[in-house]
Amino acid sequence: MAGRTQQASVQSPEATDSTMNCEVLVVGAGPVGLLTMLLLAKAGIDVVLVEALPDVDNSPRAMAYGPAAVIELERAGVAADARSIGMDEEDHNLRLRWINVDNQVIGEFRPEDRIPGSFDPVICGQFELAKILKRHATGYPNARILFEHSITDITEARDGHSVTATVATPTGTRTISAQYLAGCDGGRSTVRKLLGLSYDGFTIPQWLVACNVRYPFEQHGYKRSQFIVDPDHFCLIGRIDPSGLWRVSYAEREDLTREEVLANVHAKFAAIFPRGPKPLSKDDYQIEMVSPYRIHQRSAPSYRKGRSLLAGDAAHACAPFGGMGLTTGICDAAGLADTLIGVLRHLDRDNPNHPSPDVLLDKYADIRRQKYHDVTHKVSYGNTCRLRECSPDPEKAVQEDEFFRTINSGSDARRKLLESAYILGHDFKQYWPTQAVEKL
Numbered sequence: 001m002a003g004r005t006q007q008a009s010v011q012s013p014e015a016t017d018s019t020m021n022c023e024v025l026v027v028g029a030g031p032v033g034l035l036t037m038l039l040l041a042k043a044g045i046d047v048v049l050v051e052a053l054p055d056v057d058n059s060p061r062a063m064a065y066g067p068a069a070v071i072e073l074e075r076a077g078v079a080a081d082a083r084s085i086g087m088d089e090e091d092h093n094l095r096l097r098w099i100n101v102d103n104q105v106i107g108e109f110r111p112e113d114r115i116p117g118s119f120d121p122v123i124c125g126q127f128e129l130a131k132i133l134k135r136h137a138t139g140y141p142n143a144r145i146l147f148e149h150s151i152t153d154i155t156e157a158r159d160g161h162s163v164t165a166t167v168a169t170p171t172g173t174r175t176i177s178a179q180y181l182a183g184c185d186g187g188r189s190t191v192r193k194l195l196g197l198s199y200d201g202f203t204i205p206q207w208l209v210a211c212n213v214r215y216p217f218e219q220h221g222y223k224r225s226q227f228i229v230d231p232d233h234f235c236l237i238g239r240i241d242p243s244g245l246w247r248v249s250y251a252e253r254e255d256l257t258r259e260e261v262l263a264n265v266h267a268k269f270a271a272i273f274p275r276g277p278k279p280l281s282k283d284d285y286q287i288e289m290v291s292p293y294r295i296h297q298r299s300a301p302s303y304r305k306g307r308s309l310l311a312g313d314a315a316h317a318c319a320p321f322g323g324m325g326l327t328t329g330i331c332d333a334a335g336l337a338d339t340l341i342g343v344l345r346h347l348d349r350d351n352p353n354h355p356s357p358d359v360l361l362d363k364y365a366d367i368r369r370q371k372y373h374d375v376t377h378k379v380s381y382g383n384t385c386r387l388r389e390c391s392p393d394p395e396k397a398v399q400e401d402e403f404f405r406t407i408n409s410g411s412d413a414r415r416k417l418l419e420s421a422y423i424l425g426h427d428f429k430q431y432w433p434t435q436a437v438e439k440l
């Protein structure tokens with residue numbers, strides 16, 4: 001990347017022609033779209049990314065990524081940058097706790113449980129991660145990002161060799177043709193709807209309120225990351241960065257209006273925050289952001305239609321308790337990029353020993369969808385139910401819940417649980433023709 005001008009590839013609508021061609025069109029500059037773009041750009045593929053907003057979205061969402069995602073962030077060359085923003089030295093040893101509102105430990109992963117040779121964890125706010133990915137991606141002359149470009153239509157050429165997107169910009173409509181289209185445009189995905197794909201599953205009957213807040217949790221014995229087990233106040237409390245900014249994500253009753261949810265923030269904090277001798281006052285903390293979300297367990301029935309493929313929240317959604325949403329999306333992005341690199345750079349149509357592109361594209365779609373159902377859905381929904389339904393009494397919780405029994409039965413058992421988190425990843429390079437993989 002040395003010597004390249006980073007802004008050179010971020011284009012304003014005025015500076016563009018009304019038609020455009022590329023090898024891959026990525027829709028959405030969330031972390032999934034940006035990572036897909038970065039990995040394709042590194043492989044020399046001509047990639048254009050369109051994003052509806054004027055820049056990357058800064059809403060308070062992900063902050064921690066599971067080990068399968070960390071492998072991909074390392075491979076993309078962005079993990080160290082993310083750690084340098086989100087973590088200080090002591091955070092490199094994982095400690096993740098399940099506690100009750102009185103800070104009694106029900107279960108925890110400890111630094112000694114770490115898998116030998118594994119990468120350090122990555123904790124970094126999603127907005128900061130997206131900015132890092134954007135900075136890396138725009139260093140490649142073959143990668144262009146077009147902000148304020150909103151996809152409105154998709155058509156496949158009759159010859160089946162390309163896909164064309166219609167895109168709305170502040171200065172009018174333009175069309176972009178590509179060999180493949182990656183729909184990474186989030187939970188409300190226009191791409192998914194244009195492809196006629198449903199989003200099957202259910203909405204959890206509760207609000208999820210994500211707050212970025214400054215409060216001295218560590219002075220009250222809190223560690224970097226903890227879930228609170230409680231029927232009314234279950235939540236996540238985790239430090240986002242070394243500056244003392246914390247994420248508190250808690251559930252609220254479904255029947256409250258958005259306004260009522262926002263009006264109730266202090267009462268919730270008073271019930272959740274570790275207690276000092278005096279009741280919590282509004283002067284004790286500073287709120288930087290509050291966002292109420294509806295949370296879903298949903299997936300498209302297929303992650304592919306013709307030359308268009310889905311990844312990240314466009315393909316699936318899950319409750320955030322457990323850090324599975326973007327972790328899965330990052331694994332999708334890596335799998336999709338490897339699949340498209342295989343199809344565009346390593347398959348030779350004239351070689352009878354090579355599979356057809358459909359074989360690789362279907363593998364991506366089928367395997368990533370299966371991963372959502374077998375791993376992402378089960379872990380995220382399972383952890384949400386555990387926080388809400390388990391007894392906050394540590395002894396009873398261990399009797400009631402197999403996960404708490406396992407996590408309390410020694411370091412070997414905890415390490416096995418950590419090892420099982422890698423199953424979310426999948427190496428799609430194995431489906432490239434053998435000679436291509438040997439060259440890596």
Ligand SMILES: Cc1cc2nc3c(=O)[nH]c(=O)nc-3n(C[C@H](O)[C@H](O)[C@H](O)COP(=O)(O)OP(=O)(O)OC[C@H]3O[C@@H](n4cnc5c(N)ncnc54)[C@H](O)[C@@H]3O)c2cc1C
Binds near residue numbers: 053320326
């Ligand atoms: C409170 C909360 C906490 C979370 N914590 C974690 C966590 O710790 N770990 C974790 O792994 N996951 C977490 N998640 C989940 C995570 O935030 C999502 O999985 C992640 O945002 C998905 O990224 P994405 O790139 O697929 O979609 P998005 O981040 O939603 O990005 C999609 C992009 O597409 C753009 N777009 C939409 N429509 C169009 C269009 N028509 N044309 C062009 N562009 C378009 C949007 O503007 C947006 O920029 C959390 C979620 C929430 C709500």
